[in-house]
Amino acid sequence: MRLTKVGRRYAPGGPWVLRGVDLDVPAGALLRISGANGSGKSTLLRLLAGIDAPSEGRIHGRPRTAYVPERFPSALPFTAIGYLTHLGRVHGLRGPVADARARAWLERFGADGHAGTQLRELSKGTSQKVAVAQALLAEPELLILDEAWTGLDTAARAELDLAVGELTSTGATAVYVDHDPRRLAGAVDAAYRVDGAALVPDTATSSEPAPQVTVLARGRAGVSLPGGLPEGTHAELDAAGSARLTVPAAHSDTLLRTLLHADPPWHIRAVREPGRAVEGPQPSSAAQELTS
Amino acid sequence: MRKPPTSTALLRYHTALLLRSQRWLPPVLVYAALVAVGAQPGDPVLDSLGYTSAALLPVAAWLTRISATQEPPAARHVTASAAGPGRAHLAALLTASGCAAALGTAGSALVVAMSGWWNTSHEVRIAPLPMVLAALLAVAVCVLLGTAVGALCTWPLLRSPGWSVSLTALLALLAIVTTGSPARETVWALITGSRTGTTPVLLLPLAGAALLAVAAGATVCGVCSRRG
Incomplete structure (x- = not known):
């Protein structure tokens, strides 16, 4: 996927949140996006995820995409497994496959005991596990993670690190934002920072020691x-x-x-x-x- | 084998959301109340059909508003990323119009069953086949226009709930009373037909309503990737 001179503003004549963004998103790469709060990181991720369309410029070659939001809402009238099966079908899986993968991912994140629980009764952390499982069960070609680790317990965070590593090792691309600069450090192929409305290469993260x-x-x-x-x-x-x-x-x-x-x-x-x-x-x- | 993201999966998801949320209950109750008050057993059937199809229009708009806004933003982003924002929103609109059509068909069937198959002066018998056709056409026209009104008056074009509700109500009313509106023409034809005893089977208003609904749907689905 490639972004060419991409700009985004939320109202015609309004301020540019992003402008002149040229970005190559090669297959199999792990990209980190950083920037100050409110700098347009989430806007960039939403453009990459195909949720938003750029106000100017073009995005070419969109692969099959899955997105993990920062805080997943629990105000949906489904059980965890019910929601995941629906989303798996939306991602193009058959019902039984979606159900099996959903259960496997919930188990991996230690949330299999909550498969039959209503989303509104889940804790924040377990809700976030559902959001992560939703994206991973699709085996996407492009995974977008907007502070997806926030709210997860330590074991689940480590599990998500591993899952992202596995996904990129199979040739899929992952793009993420996280407030922890050590997150996936060492595995990152390229790091960028949103500076003003521009996207610039980030050299700061590469010096972080990788676990x-x-x-x-x-x-x-x-x-x-x-x-x-x-x-x-x-x-x-x-x-x-x-x-x-x-x-x-x-x-x-x-x-x-x-x-x-x-x-x-x-x-x-x-x-x-x-x-x-x-x-x-x-x-x-x-x-x-x-x-x- | 992996299939491409299927529209049926989206429709299934949105229908399940709508039915499980119980937010459908108020509009369905309002429609039931309107039918119960406006159509009495033994009334001339075409009159009652005109009245109930007019009542269906705001109810369809209401259901559309509910269906288009029932996902919290983060969940909407997840669905939009998986299926494309326009396609995901279209599924929400189609879900609402499908539910409204089912509701309207059920309501019309009840009206046909309990009404008198005569004209207003009780002189001319109304033939069943044209009557059923006219009823289905009226349901289709009012559902299409109601969906168009509901779709235009909510996210992504209008985000403030206050404005959204007022404008939906106003536009739904205008769609029923404005001369030239397909809904007004259809309802009017049923009521005048009830006087004369001729059942109106009008295809032009249906075409007009379909055109307006497609235009409204294309507009809002095209806009929703630009509104965050």
């Missing part, structure tokens, strides 16, 4: 590491077949999947997160999901 995950794996002696390791992987391999791989946390699932699906598969000995080490037979939540 890294270290994976200890063992392969056969003399076998080299499999191809297709995620971008940003730092690998040390010794002659006996022991490997130590460090990746940005957002790509850790992709790394594990690549190792486990390699022929011959690699044995995962440990997965270490910064500040937390889980050794041996108790794999991390990411590894657990892959092996279960």
